[in-house]
Amino acid sequence: xxxxxxxxxxxxxxxxxxxxxxxxxxxxxxxxxxxxxxxxxxxxxxxxxxxxxxxxxxxxxxxxxxxxxxxxxxxxxxxxxxxxxxxxxxxxxxxxxxxxxxxx
Amino acid sequence: xxxxxxxxxxxxxxxxxxxxxxxxxxxxxxxxxxxxxxxxxxxxxxxxxxxxxxxxxxxxxxxxxxxxxxxxxxxxxxxxxxxxxxxxxxxxxxxxxxxxxxxxxxxxxxxxxxxxxxxxxxxxxxxxxxxxxxxxxxxxxxxxxxxxxxxxxxxxxxxxxxxxxxxxxxxxxxxxxxxxxxxxxxxxxxxxxxxxxxxxxxxxxxxxxxxxxxxxxxxxxxxxxxxxxxxxxxxxxxxxxxxxxxxxxxxxxxxxxxxxxxxxxxxxxxxx
Numbered sequence: 001x002x003x004x005x006x007x008x009x010x011x012x013x014x015x016x017x018x019x020x021x022x023x024x025x026x027x028x029x030x031x032x033x034x035x036x037x038x039x040x041x042x043x044x045x046x047x048x049x050x051x052x053x054x055x056x057x058x059x060x061x062x063x064x065x066x067x068x069x070x071x072x073x074x075x076x077x078x079x080x081x082x083x084x085x086x087x088x089x090x091x092x093x094x095x096x097x098x099x100x101x102x103x104x
Numbered sequence: 105x106x107x108x109x110x111x112x113x114x115x116x117x118x119x120x121x122x123x124x125x126x127x128x129x130x131x132x133x134x135x136x137x138x139x140x141x142x143x144x145x146x147x148x149x150x151x152x153x154x155x156x157x158x159x160x161x162x163x164x165x166x167x168x169x170x171x172x173x174x175x176x177x178x179x180x181x182x183x184x185x186x187x188x189x190x191x192x193x194x195x196x197x198x199x200x201x202x203x204x205x206x207x208x209x210x211x212x213x214x215x216x217x218x219x220x221x222x223x224x225x226x227x228x229x230x231x232x233x234x235x236x237x238x239x240x241x242x243x244x245x246x247x248x249x250x251x252x253x254x255x256x257x258x259x260x261x262x263x264x265x266x267x268x269x270x271x272x273x274x275x276x277x278x279x280x281x282x283x284x285x286x287x288x289x290x291x292x293x294x295x296x297x298x299x300x301x302x303x304x305x306x307x308x309x310x311x312x313x314x315x316x317x318x319x320x321x322x323x324x325x326x327x328x329x330x331x332x333x334x335x336x337x338x339x340x341x342x343x344x345x346x347x348x349x350x351x352x353x354x355x356x357x358x359x360x361x362x363x364x365x366x367x368x369x370x371x372x373x374x375x376x
Binding site: 036037038039042043046047049050051054 | 147148149150152153156260263264267271
């Protein structure tokens with residue numbers, strides 16, 4: 001009992017969290033659609049299929065361990081994003097686009 | 105030798121109603137059973153998965169009942185076949201009507217034992233994947249197209265239940281014991297898969313050819329492979345051979361049908 005339990009991976013009290021990305025159509029990007037708990041990647045894929053693609057939403061699924069994602073700190077919002085607020089010239093709205101070009 | 109003689113006479117083969125009902129009743133009864141987990145799943149994701157798979161099965165049943173109703177005529181519909189037939193008329197395997205626990209688990213602990221659910225879904229989908237694979241080439245085009253659609257669903261049911269079988273069998277001491285107990289309880293019921301009865305004979309005589317030897321070989325290979333990965337041992341063969349497919353059912357089917365049929369019988373012809 002001692003030797004085996006000492007080397008075995010510790011039992012998880014709670015399954016890790018996974019972020020789910022679904023590609024809705026060939027050629028489009030995968031989009032984040034939610035998260036779920038699963039014991040491992042294979043199970044996370046199966047569960048993502050059942051939870052997020054029940055209504056024909058997808059042609060491909062990615063799952064990523066949530067802990068692999070490095071997120072910006074909400075407290076840094078001012079420093080990171082506010083400087084962009086008064087620089088309207090960065091928006092491509094000062095050009096006249098010929099109609100023939102269509103959607104850009 | 106003679107290619108002409110070996111070509112099945114496509115479009116002239118009609119699957120006997122009894123065999124369509126057997127396939128449909130299997131699907132509707134297991135679909136109804138698995139729907140009992142709705143709102144009670146061990147985790148949210150499994151709750152949704154079981155409801156999904158229950159709906160897949162009920163969808164298969166609808167297609168099969170519709171074809172049977174067309175052949176029966178005389179006002180039969182998919183609803184009349186699902187909701188207005190009684191226990192002795194149902195042709196499903198006894199395995200599929202059993203509750204989600206073995207007699208020894210008992211109500212005191214829980215009347216929903218996930219190991220029992222998992223093992224049953226595995227033993228059934230491991231049978232349906234090779235069966236639908238054969239039937240998608242059936243000489244009856246209606247049945248062949250239902251089989252081709254159902255094969256994709258059954259393949260996912262197999263993948264899902266096999267995954268859980270391995271996780272439970274090769275999991276903790278308790279999950280292993282419960283999976284092993286469920287296997288000991290349910291495996292004898294699979295003997296019904298292999299008896300050649302009036303049901304199979306009628307189908308074979310009508311030209312719905314099923315290679316039983318191949319089917320059993322495919323099922324055994326799937327079962328052996330999964331059990332070995334799950335570190336579960338296969339119970340010794342034997343025990344009572346059930347005959348649900350001939351209409352001789354356990355006491356459990358009546359309760360299941362009562363719940364499933366009561367609304368339709370209380371309001372016959374209702375639409376919503």
